[in-house]
Structures are given as C-alpha cells and as structure tokens.
Amino acid sequence: MGNPNTRKSSIIRALTGFLYQNPNNTRRYEVQTTNNVLHMYIEPSSLQEKNILPNAFINMCNNENHILVALWIKDRTLRNRERTYYPRGVDYIQHFINAGWNIRQVVVLGVGAIPNMPNLPVNTGFFFIQNPLTIF
Secondary structure, three states: OEOOOOOHHHHHHHHHOOOOOOOOOOOEEEEEOOOOEEEEEEEEEEOOOOOOOHHHHHHHHOOOOEEEEEOEOOOEEOOOOOOOEEOOHHHHHHHHHHOOOOOOEEEEEOOOOOOOOOOOOOOOEEEEEOOOOOOO
16 A cells, blocks of 8 residues: 555566566466465556445455455545545455455555554554665
C-alpha cells in the first residue's frame, strides 16, 4: 500500500517476476518461497487506479488462497456521472477481512503512519517503509 508513484507495482514485479503481458494473459503465478511454491493471484496496479471496488475484487478472487495486491493509501472519487467512490486502502483491507480473508502482511511505502487507522485484527501485520525505494 502506498500513495501513487511509490513504486508499488515495480516492487511487486521485481519480487514475483510478474509480467503484464504474459503468454497466458493470467494473473495467477507460481512464486517460489524459502519453503515451498505459492500459487498466487497478483494484481500489481492499485485497485483504486484500476477502478475495482472492494466487493468486485473479493468476487474475482474468492477462490484464491494467496493474493498479492497493490492499494493506494488515500481514497479516490471518479469525476464521472455516478461519482464512483473507491475507498482508502485500509478500508479495502477491512472489506477483505469482513469477507473472511486472512491478511498476513501489509507493507506501506512512503509514510510512517496511516491517518485514522481502523482497528484491525491483531494477526494483520503492518510494516512501514518511509523512504522511497529506487529500483535500477
């Protein structure tokens, strides 16, 4: 999670080998960890940027066991006729938890704290990386 231009997508691609234009046009990847291979659904662009509401993403990924997704910290309202509202990143996380998802880790880039942070379950780990990352 981070504000726009904090290299969220770049970090996800670097860590997973994700390609936007992969041969099978899929978001499902096998990611090697120290102990095993995770079958993971990956969405490197923030859901707010891609105009995907929380419940729509839950429906897209409800049968997935491992999900890696980017979120913006702040909310976003489209200036269309409907004025579509996309909530803050922590509100997406709250929707995911309410749907029964187990959120293991959240990495927050570019800030030291999230204003008006809701009370989330204790098993949800937040790691804050304040300095912007440069990937060469």
